[in-house]
Amino acid sequence: MKICLMSQEDVVKPQGGTGTYVRNISMVLAARGHEVHAITRRRENAPAFEVVEKVQVHRVEAPGPPVLYSPLYFQQSKRKFQELSARGRFDVVQGNMPMMSSWGLSGRDMPPIIETIHCTVREELKALAKTSMGRLNLNEVLAQALASVWQTRERKLLDRASHVISVSQGLKHELIEQYGYPGGKIEVIPNGVDYVRFSKDASINTSAVRDALGIDPNERVILYLGRLMERKRVIDLVKAMPQILQKIPNARLVVVGKRNSNAEHIEQTARELFLDAKVTMVDHVPYQEVPSYYAMADVYALPSSYEGFPFTILEAMAAGTPVVASNIPGIDEQIVPFETGLLHPVGDIDMIASHIVQLLEGPSLAIKLSAAGKRLVEEKYDWGIIGEMTEKAFKRVAAQGEMVAA
Helix, strand or coil: CEEEEECCCCCCCCCCHHHHHHHHHHHHHHHCCCEEEEEEECCCCCCCEEEECCEEEEEECCCCCHHHHHHHHHHHHHHHHHHHHCCCCCCEEEEEECCCCCCCCCCCCECCEEEEECCCHHHHHHHHHCCCHHHCCHHHHHHHHCHHHHHHHHHHHHHHCCEEEECCHHHHHHHHHHHCCCHHHEEECCCCECHHHHHHHCCCCCHHHHHHHCCCCCCEEEEEECCCCHHHCHHHHHHHHHHHHHHCCCEEEEEECCCCHHHHHHHHHHHHCCCHHHEEEECCCCHHHHHHHHHHCCEEEECCCCCCCCHHHHHHHHHCCCEEEECCCCHHHCCCECCCEEEECCCCHHHHHHHHHHHHHCHHHHHHHHHHHHHHHHHHHEHHHHHHHHHHHHHHHHHHCCCECC
């Protein structure tokens, strides 16, 4: 098949879940013998074109924050798509929501378009509505102002799609219940993880990472790694630290994520709780270095109020790091309580602290969850397995040859 994947995030240096997904699924499909093109947004000094792991990466110019660069990406990606299509028609196109990466594509004789749903615009906007204005960045303020536009566009892309892939059952139910979207058009194919890469790094000496962060070898590390959005509720981990330190005095919270106004709020809360020496903030780290952070952690924590099907939990499991997370749709499909991880209600500071202490005090439970988590991702979520499922979906849609009226 000749496949085109659309993503505003770069596939070489992804900064979020969508970019991580497109990077891995494109490489898996290319490794399975397909001609794969990815049209992404150019960042920093990346080349306009390069071949990475057999994936032909085409980067278009679209500078600025997301709400501003998206219109430019839609325009430039359309031109690039038309240029590539002139060399030979694509069998299938894949867009990614909620970034609406396929919005710019239009014209006669469009190939079938598959939309992959990582989360919905409606839920993202709900999360923003609960955030104080002082902690919203420019992109988030503009997103709120353009809410009706984004929701209308989201619905149009869903209606246009030949097929929809949801990364979790929770998201599928969301589409059906909130949008009245036909369930027969939605297929659930979860996110995956490079099991070998993350499990291998877990066995190496991680003293270099600890040394770089000034963490003593005997300290017990609680890790959060991801975007510093308010809906991720990293602040709950800071608030849980006093209780954790009463039982585990050598505990330390390490927060890894690209700095923004919410990072400043996290630091301010740590200072107010006299936790400056116990909370370490790390700016965004390169994708290649991510496994070493899981490897040096004793617990991975994700207290989010909303997720699709988070990569970070799969990555932590592959590394053998036990997980404590909120009991919400998507995550509840990854974690069986006290079997593959521990779950708590959103915002329950006492239970967050209790679960983390249980894992740091009781090695038997941590060892049990670690082994079960590794086994789960190896058997069910390795990219080789997810790639095969995705390939079958793409082939089925391409064989139907349904033209899209775009």
